[in-house]
Amino acid sequence: DQCDNGADNCDKWTKTSNSQPLNTDGVVTYEQLKLMMSTGSVQLVDVREPDELEAGFIPGASNIPLGEVEPALRLSPDQFRERYGVTKPHREDSDFVLYCTRGIRSLTALETARSLGYTRARHYAGGFNEWLQREDLRAERVEHET
Numbered sequence: 001d002q003c004d005n006g007a008d009n010c011d012k013w014t015k016t017s018n019s020q021p022l023n024t025d026g027v028v029t030y031e032q033l034k035l036m037m038s039t040g041s042v043q044l045v046d047v048r049e050p051d052e053l054e055a056g057f058i059p060g061a062s063n064i065p066l067g068e069v070e071p072a073l074r075l076s077p078d079q080f081r082e083r084y085g086v087t088k089p090h091r092e093d094s095d096f097v098l099y100c101t102r103g104i105r106s107l108t109a110l111e112t113a114r115s116l117g118y119t120r121a122r123h124y125a126g127g128f129n130e131w132l133q134r135e136d137l138r139a140e141r142v143e144h145e146t
């Protein structure tokens with residue numbers, strides 16, 4: 001079973017994965033994402049089209065457009081790295097996070113990922129829209145403080 005590989009947080013995840021609707025254990029909030037980014041534990045994938053990323057994206061994200069998510073996750077790890085320049089997520093990874101503009105496409109991508117065995121994958125439902133708003137607010141607050 002999934003716990004055989006000794007993943008740290010195995011218990012927490014095996015109890016909820018597959019048995020809960022995606023909107024409870026499948027969602028990452030802005031705060032959770034920031035925390036994951038600050039600890040270096042996130043494999044972030046932007047599922048928007050490449051031209052949408054020209055206006056910006058979340059730092060560290062790789063781009064796999066929605067229509068490529070399924071074939072991408074079927075690539076071998078070597079092929080995946082060659083194509084996308086990053087390590088292919090492992091099926092048991094809980095730090096595999098998808099996002100788009102406002103959570104619609106990333107939910108579809110998440111369902112695709114889960115159907116391919118990525119049972120702990122999640123999506124940042126607020127998407128790039130919320131990200132920009134929250135980051136702007138943070139910047140303003142920092143300005144006021146200084």
Ligand SMILES: O=S(=O)([O-])[S-]
Binds near residue numbers: 102105127
């Ligand atoms: O990017 S979106 O599908 O949420 S509009």
